[in-house]
Amino acid sequence: MTQDLTRLSASELADGLAAGEFTSVDATQAHLDRIAAVDGAVNAFLHVNADEALATARSVDERRAAGESLHRLAGVPIAVKDVVVTKGMPTTAGSKILEGWIPPYDATLVERIRAAGLPILGKTNMDEFAMGSSTEHSAFGNTRNPWDLDRIPGGSGGGSAAAVAAFEAPLAIGTDTGGSIRQPGAVTGTVGVKPTYGGVSRYGLIAMASSLDQAGPVTRTVLDSALLHELIGGYDPRDSTSIPGRAPALVDAAVQGAGGDLTGLRVGVVKELSGEGYQEGVSARFAQSLDLLRGLGAEVVEVSCPHFEYALGAYYLIMPSEASSNLAKFDGMRFGLRVEPEEGPVTAERVMAATRGAGFGDEVKRRVILGTYALSAGYYDAYYGSAQKVRTLIQRDFAAAFEQADVLVSPTAPTTAFRFGEKLDDPLAMYLNDVATIPANLAGVPGMSVPSGLSDDGLPVGFQILAPAKADDRMYRVGAALESALLSTWGGPLLDRAPALPTATTELEG
């Protein structure tokens, strides 16, 4: 076979499978080979699920040959972030406390992926319990950015973004609490979508901050995200915050957007998410994308969201509070690590403390202690309560802005990918990465990052599109329109310009 199946998008793979040009076993094996060749350098995967993936692929091929009607993505392989539980497959959430844990059940989104016949290639690396913006907080080593192996792939979902950017998988699942899908998308030149809160079931996600967490697609094209979003989205009775009723048609919106006509659409530029702190090349790419949207007929207006500057403060009260509560279940009693204290009585309480002291990494300890402090007697109202008021103010800002514009836009992240270690000792600098993405989580609105070109340093930049709650289709329309306009100016996908990765075979030859 001459065609490299790893270079195809998920929708192209789906078309080729449907037309009988190749089999799911071909496509799955091609991606497993690619993982074997480049993942030594990238380290996007914590676990590769080769046998089961090939078994799924074979079964889909047989069903297709028998004339069964299959889901459009049947046979298209996918990678899953390790914070999502997968029955029979190790799930660590990037933490030593869960090393070797095999969950006894599947997350709802994994059930849907399996039911549709997508071979699961493996589990991707992440910051421990999704706490971080660089994947440097994983207990299992850094994932490297395929654009520059000395740089971070973003986080917390750096593994999913890098896997897709390195052509190790056409599709991946991410989760986004403050930007963990969108910011890795921006710094790796891939597409990442945080759906409306409640749009995708959280059942089976290892929770960090339950009122902010949301799972979504990580892909190389907007259409692929729409296909995956439709598959994993929709009401789930096992998640009490799941949105009942029918979700909007996302694939249709992406197809319509790719047609390139945005006449009458109002695009609001959020004044507070620009200027100081934004790298020059990031701002330049943002301005170029705005010009392209104008060229497609959109009207670009400036909107103000004055309370966005309080979002980071509110986020760093709410997120650790909810995380400290959610992570209380890691007590060494029912699953995961159990460590006994070195001296003194072996009581449950002391075993729990010893287990957590040994099993949690630095950033997790930091956040759990911050959250415990914020929720402790006498502080709850002033801390968590005040932060929840800021949520109201941010929701009001969004409501007012969406009166003036159909979608809101900003750069996804203020800078391109930074070098390993650069921000590790400065938590505040690390947190500032998420300044443009956090407001969407606090308000529950959907957000998408689309690659918008390269900055002066030759590294990818992301363009963020935000839509009102339950209007995810709008960002697919605008994202697909922008993507197609950018592709024409580039003359091909942005990822074609990424450097070739060192492969296991070339290393052996050298």
Next chain:
Amino acid sequence: MSTISRDEVARVAALARIDLRPEELDRLSGELDVIVDAIAKVSEVATPDVPATSHPLPMTNVFRDDVPEPALPVEDVLAAAPSAEDGRFAVPQILGEE
């Protein structure tokens, strides 16, 4: 000079049931001020007249149909436990002696 003392960090770590090494206590007592800065910032606008929002899309009384559903098989769940005995989780003594 940090606002949150080393003793305070030790007290909260005990509440959070996390054993910290002395060097971890030193480092964290310098890093927790971020929460004091966050609260200072948030307090500028979190005035009494602003209602709190706990969840992005408010929902109340979410029930499923009252139909029994099978739980996970006991052996599957216990297979992942650090210790199990007689079809139950085996845990250390719950109450300290004193």
